[in-house]
Structure formats: structure tokens, C-alpha cells
Amino acid sequence: MVTYKNISFLDEIRYSSGYSPSSVTVGDFNNDTKLDIVVANSFSNDVSVLLGYGNGSIASQTRYSTGSWPYSVAVGDFNNDTQLDIVVANLDSNNTSVLLGYGNGSFANGTMYSTGASPLSVAVSDFNNDSQLDIVVANSFSNDVSVLLGYGDGSFANETRYSVGASPYCVVVGDFNNDTHVDLAVANSFSNDTSILLGYGNGSFTNETRYSAGNSPYSISVGDFNNDSRLDIVVANSKSDDVSVRLGYGNGSFANETRYSAGDSPYSVTVGDFNNDNRLDIVVANSNSNDVSILLGYGDSSFANESRYSVGQYPQSVTVGDFSNDTQLDIVVANYGSNDASVLLGNINIGFVNQSTLTSGNGSRPQSIVIADFNNDSRMDIAIANSASCSIAIFVGHGNISFGNPTTYSTGSRPIAIATGDFNDDMRLDIVVANYGSESLSIFLGYGDGSFANQKFYSTGANSQPYSVVICDVNNDAMLDIVASNPGIDGIGLFVGYGNGTFSNMMLIPTGDGSAPFYVAVGDFNKDRKLDFAVLNEGTDSLSILLQTC
Template sequence: MKYSAGSGPYAVAVDDFNNDNQLDIVVTNANNNTMSILLGHGNGVFEKQIIYATGTTPSSVAVGDLNKDTYLDIVVTNSNGESASVYLGYPKEGFLNQMRLMTGNGSRPKSFAIGYFNKDGQMDIAVANSGTNNIGIFLRYDNGSFANQITYSTGSSPWSLAIGDFNDDLVLDIVVANRDSDNIGVFLGRGNGSFSSQKVFTIGFKSQPNMVAIGDFNNDTLLDIICANYGTNSIGVLLGYGNGSFANVKFFRTSYGSHPFSISVGDLDSDGKLDFVVANEDAENLNTFLQTC
């Protein structure tokens, strides 16, 4: 079954946007600067798209209840609009009050994550700015507005980031994939909304890691890092020590010329162990990797 979206649908997320216990869809449309909401009926059928304007070239999208009203909100990064857009969800009106968070001239934000960075109960936003080689932190105030961006230097062309507690101090940390530096960077959180300078872990010559994710891949209760390496047609896994440091990268090959672009983590075979699936851009296929130990 097919449904119309805007021009150049790029990123998609699924959740319940109108609290009817049915899953809905949001998709960013990169070519006409919009996002589409398709409300679900719970039987696999969706309503016609509702269109909302975004900034220029909306890329990644994520969902969360930013203002704690039990209705989900949406955040979109605008790669060529040098901004992120925040849409607050309402019970009858849908999504209103697009709030634009400016990421800086030439920033080209690629991806972002949402989490509690300063323990004030407000959800904050971290953005990977690929054009200015930094990550931007937007701390949320009690009144719903955000502080101006605070930046931390990364390697060259950060494309993706993820958040988790890498040193078991109950404070969120950040990992970023530095595509053109062939490494990943880890920023340890201090619990007050600030972060340490990045600690770099090499992925290999011309590896071009462009997507990063986290999970416990060896069942030791410590977070590990996984990255999709576009340049070397491989997946890299760095096992965590629980103190903010990681073992040398271990590689899993895709196929020659496959150019793995995106990666997602989950228990694919219901054995209680995390697996991962990889989208290969030029091979036009998916690889699944099942954990066996």
C-alpha cells in the first residue's frame, strides 16, 4: 500500500501523535521543505498526509514529549537551513508553534538526539553540525524556550550522534561519528549541561563513519558503540569498559562497494541479545548481523 508524501522523503519516525493508541507516521520531505504527518487507524491504513512547513532541506527527525503535556512533540534538523525546528503537539490542533533553533552559519546540521543533560527535568537537544565541525547543545528552560547553542569541537564533518551513559556516573554522554576524520569522538557529560572535550577513537584510514549507534553487544551491562563505515564497507564495534574508554574497533564486513549508510540496533531474533541491521546505499540492500555469543 502506498501513501503520498512530499518531494524527496528523507527520514521517517513512527509513534502515536494524537494519543489514540494507534501508531502514526512522520516523514521529512527534503526537496520541498516540509514534513508530513499520516495518522493511523490501527489496521495498517493511514489518513491522507497533513503537511507542515519546515526549514530548508529537513533531514533527520525525532519524537519526544518536550513539554510534559503527554502529547508527543517533533524535532527536525534543517540541513541547509542552519537550524532545527521544534513542533509542539496538541490534542486537537495537531502540531503548532514551530520554534527555530539556530545552529550557526554554514553549520549544515545532520542529526540530533534528545535527552536530559543537566538534571533539571527538561529535555535538551544535541545537534551534529557537519559544516562547522562541532556539536551544539540546546538546554531547555522551564518556560519551554531554549538557551542559545553551546558548541563543542568535533573532528571533520560530524554526521551522526547518539547519547548514553558511557562511564556509569548516571549522566548522559555523547558519541559522534566524524566522517571525514575517520574516527568517533566521545564527550563525557558533567551533569550540569556541559561536556568534556572529545576523546577520539580511530576507526581506520578512509573509513568514513557516517552513522553511530549504541547498545550492549557483549552482555556485560556496559554500553558499546557501533558505527557504519561508508568508505571501507564495514561495521565497526567498540566495546566499552564502563569508564568512558573503549577497546580497539572490531570490524564486520558488508560487501565490496556496498557503502553502508545507516544502522539500527535491536533484538532481531528474540534471544535476548542485541543484533543490528545495516542499510547499504550502493548495494541497495540490507545486512543483518545476529549476535551469537
């Protein structure tokens, strides 16, 4: 364990996301006063929502489709219903997706709004002082930012563009001249500088003023680093392996930069008070060294040398929040290369502990993960589907971020997805696994002590290749059912649960010839108290909504 003053950091805990997660942020999406996580997955064209338990552990993800190559994500209440919504900048489709939240952790389908070319970053604030949230997007290919004013009902006006430097990579907001109007700060990766655009308070902005940065600034954040009530900026410079700190004068201008070393290729930066000394600190995600740098602030605009903590592969986004309700800031990182998110829990006395690695077996190829309490001791356990070894591995948690040795259970061929629920109403969690290779589901009934009965097979049909699985009550009989996507036979499979751990044969719901549905999510999309299906079709590059009518 590494300690600096009265803070240290535990090793990371990893949670699966979609493919190539590029951005992460936090909010309370289900109104339980516990922080949740949303991740933008650039290769799988979706966002992952992971609900927090309030004890530092996080539920497994639920995915929602976006535009093409979602690269940045932000949250806010766009329709004034007191429920948090999501906005995503879609790099390839040159637009943003707005997903309105229902307040229970689920979200509506996205609505698209056009932006400039290749939007890489998104932020929200009220730019015209009408008490409605607006959106700003940094467009990397058109060298400008798009401002979309909100109407307060979840919809937005057409964009207005403002020129900035070359290849803007990140945009943030703040009041830099203390006039109560929101201003913009943009990190320009090709011109090696930052653009400051002061707001007029009516939704429009001044022309930019430029300030030099390091080599290839990729990210920017704001905070008061010297306790003078004036906002300062910090920039992560990816090719010079450092951060630039500029102090604000409170009139919209900034002092010369001071540089501090970070890791290899710092990609994302944010700020927070990690040691509860009322002085802002800096955390940086270092993409090539697979770690984060913590720079503790002295409160006079200077910072201590970095301390490093390992995370996943190619971390590209970092944010902070209190996930364990202990009044200590924690860190969450989106790992682009390892397709997961790392959570580092902070403790003012213990600090942040380095990550612990759980081995699922040589050559096992872990494909999917779920977190739940399998032995009813109020401590989170882990179940992993291992596609190459055709098994699941159960790790019983000790409640202190350590876990017992894995217990394995055989599955069908190439288990690719895993989910958990109580299938026989015995107050003990059970497991379902989608077996891509053997075209079946495996059901494991839990004994409530962390062990499970041998699997029971349910066929998904010849050539079905089940890829994802969801547990829900489709027919409102208070018994859990199973929904599986079957890309090989162009349909969604429904297994109705009898409440005793057994299920009906599969009912196939076609999604269209050549659709190849890979992912399915459920929710009540038309508020008729019946669960509907949202299906992501890889074969036709489309999203299908299947409304339940009976």
C-alpha cells in the same frame, strides 16, 4: 502570539527524520501510554520512529528500511498481539511494507505485498467483519485502490482492485451509510473529484460514486462536522489553495461542497477538536507556504477563517495527538524539504506557540540532532552536530520551549551523526559523534550540568567515512557499546565499552565488498537475548541482517 477565542498555537519544535519525509502518523509503540511518531522518508527508503516522553518532547529517531520511495504510513495491530505494527505504501516498488512491532518501540523487518502502480496512500480497517485488520492502498498510476484482507497473524491475502478516478492521491475509511460496514473515500488529483465506494461488509465494495472537488485534491479526511451523527468529508485542494467540505446524508451520498481558503498548495488535511468545545476543527499542511492552517469549527458544518502557523519546508503530511498528556490536541507535521518533523503543542489557555529558532552558527551546517537531559533538571536539552564548523552545539532547555545560548565543542572533521548515553555509569549523559571527514568517533563525557569534557578520539580506520552511530549493549555486560557504519571500508565497527568512559579499539564486521553500509540499527531479531544488526547498504541496494552468535 495569535489567539482565536480560547486557543492559540506555540511555534513549532523540530525533530530530525530521514530524507524527504512525506507522511506521518502516531501511536503508542512501546506501551508506555505516551504517544510516539512514525514518519515515512521517501528519499532514504525508510521510516523514522520517534518515541515520545509524554511531556511534549520526543526522543531521537530510529530508522527501519522499507521498499523504494515510501510515501504513506499507517499503523494497526495486524497480528493480534496487542502491539502496534506499521504499514507503508512504497511508491517506486509498487508494494506495501508491513513491519510488525515488538511492543518496546522496535520493529521487525518489513514484509512486502504487491499493490497497483505507484501507491501513494495507505489506510487500515476491518473490511470483512472478521475482527482482523485489513489494508487499502490508493494506486496513483493504475487509477484504482488495492484491498488486502488480513489473516490476523501479520500476513495478508493478495490484493483485489477497484477502479476510482484519475491519479488517486489519498484514501480514507469510514461508515458513510450507517450500515456498520466500512466504506472508502478517495481523493483523485487529476480528475478533481472524490470517489466513494460503499462496503458490503465481506471485504468487497460497490463501484465508485464521484463527487467534484477543487483543483488537484491531494488529501481527504472524515469527521462529523455538524453533529448529526453522520460522517462528512473534507478535501485539501492543492492547486486551488482551499479545502472542500461535503456534508454526508448518512445514506452514502453527500451534499454540495463548501470551500474554505487555506495556505499555498494545501497538501494534507486532518481533523480534531483543538479548543475542546466538542466541535471538530480542521488542520491543513500547506506545502508551498511552509505553514499549517487551523480552521475552527462552529459545529453547524461551517468554519472560521484560517489561522496560520509556521512549520518546516514543504510540509506534506499532518496528523494530531496529545504528546504532552495535558488533554489538549497537539499537531505533528512531516516537512519534506527540511528533512524533519514539526511538533506544535496545544494549550487551551495558551494555545499553540509559534516556533522558536535556535542558531547553531553561520555556515555551521547542522547535520544531526539528539534530545536528552544533559544537566539532570528533568528538562529536555538539545545537542546538534555541525558538519561544516566541525563542532557540536549544546542548547540547555528551560522547560518552556526556550533554550540557552549554545555551548560548542570541537569535534573531528565533518561530524555527521550524534547519539547519547551514559558511558561511565555516573548517571550523567555522554555524547558520541561520528566524524565522516576525519574517520573517527569523538567521545564527550558529560559533567551532569550541561557541560562536557574535551573529546577523546577513536579511529574508525583509514578511508572508513563513518556515517551513522548507534549506542547499545552488544555483549550483555551492562556497559554501553558503540556501533558505527563505515561505508568507505564496507563494514560495521564495534567499540566495546569498559563502563568507565573508554572503549576498545574498533572491531570490524564486514558487510561485503562494495556494500557501502550507510545506516545500522540494532535489535534482537531472533529472540535469543542477543542484539543483532540491521544494515542498510547503499552500494548494493540491500539490507543485511547480522545475527550475533556468541
